[in-house]
Amino acid sequence: MAWVQYDDARIGWLDGDTIADVTDSDPVATRIARCPDPMIALIEAWDDDRRSVEAAVAAAPKVPATSVKLRAPIVRPTKIVGAPANYVKHQQEMKSPVSIAELGMFLKAPSSVIGPGDSIVLPFADRRTDHEGEVAIVIGRRCRNVAAEDAMPYVFAYTCCLDITVRGTEDRSTRKSYDTFAPIGPSLVMPSEIGDPEFLHLRCAVNGEVRQDESTSALIYSIPRLVEYTSAVMTLEPGDVIATGTPAGVGPLVPGDTVTVTVDRVGELTVDVVAGWDQS
Numbered sequence: 001m002a003w004v005q006y007d008d009a010r011i012g013w014l015d016g017d018t019i020a021d022v023t024d025s026d027p028v029a030t031r032i033a034r035c036p037d038p039m040i041a042l043i044e045a046w047d048d049d050r051r052s053v054e055a056a057v058a059a060a061p062k063v064p065a066t067s068v069k070l071r072a073p074i075v076r077p078t079k080i081v082g083a084p085a086n087y088v089k090h091q092q093e094m095k096s097p098v099s100i101a102e103l104g105m106f107l108k109a110p111s112s113v114i115g116p117g118d119s120i121v122l123p124f125a126d127r128r129t130d131h132e133g134e135v136a137i138v139i140g141r142r143c144r145n146v147a148a149e150d151a152m153p154y155v156f157a158y159t160c161c162l163d164i165t166v167r168g169t170e171d172r173s174t175r176k177s178y179d180t181f182a183p184i185g186p187s188l189v190m191p192s193e194i195g196d197p198e199f200l201h202l203r204c205a206v207n208g209e210v211r212q213d214e215s216t217s218a219l220i221y222s223i224p225r226l227v228e229y230t231s232a233v234m235t236l237e238p239g240d241v242i243a244t245g246t247p248a249g250v251g252p253l254v255p256g257d258t259v260t261v262t263v264d265r266v267g268e269l270t271v272d273v274v275a276g277w278d279q280s
């Protein structure tokens with residue numbers, strides 16, 4: 001069971017094959033007008049008045065999940081924060097002398113978000129662009145200076161993501177912010193469904209071949225530590241996305257590829273890859 005965004009800015013609760021459409025319900029609709037993204041309105045409503053949202057789910061019109069086009073669950077987060085070199089084996093494969101402890105976090109443009117079934121557009125025919133399969137968390141409540149031991153109540157949900165990256169010398173914020181470089185989804189799965197986030201298994205496959213296969217237990221900075229570190233720098237807002245870092249096995253994408261990120265208990269996200277240049 002999880003939250004989804006679909007069709008033209010609809011949001012709902014996905015339970016099995018059915019979506020409860022809460023877009024027009026009281027606790028959500030009144031907030032949508034002043035939020036950049038209807039899912040942010042839902043997250044705020046959940047934090048403010050969970051019982052009303054639960055009542056709205058119970059009373060909502062039900063839609064078959066197969067009849068909708070799923071979008072990214074968050075279309076316009078106020079920010080996407082990324083974790084560089086946060087798995088030792090990935091640090092080693094990149095031959096990086098430093099890890100997240102020395103690098104800190106980076107920002108990825110919110111305009112790079114796409115959703116399930118969308119396409120990654122490769123910007124260069126002559127430069128390597130890699131898949132980085134990752135577990136992402138979504139913030140549920142505005143926060144600043146949160147200690148790691150207090151961090152988990154600020155996590156609204158988990159989702160799959162790809163931190164698509166052009167290799168090269170430019171700053172990460174340039175190489176990771178091209179349009180379509182942040183596929184996320186397919187849904188926002190709440191912590192009650194997940195259990196311990198220190199043991200989430202992540203796989204990333206290209207054309208069915210598994211290239212990345214690792215557990216979040218191998219993270220250098222754990223999920224609570226990432227919230228602590230990031231919130232010591234910037235105020236985290238409802239709907240903000242923290243991509244927790246990619247394990248070893250990153251590799252180049254070419255036009256025609258299909259990429260699937262699977263995270264146990266969180267879901268499976270599939271996107272394809274197209275050329276951003278004229279191939280004729």
Ligand code: MN
Pocket residue numbers: 082083084132134163243245246
């Ligand atoms: Mn990454």
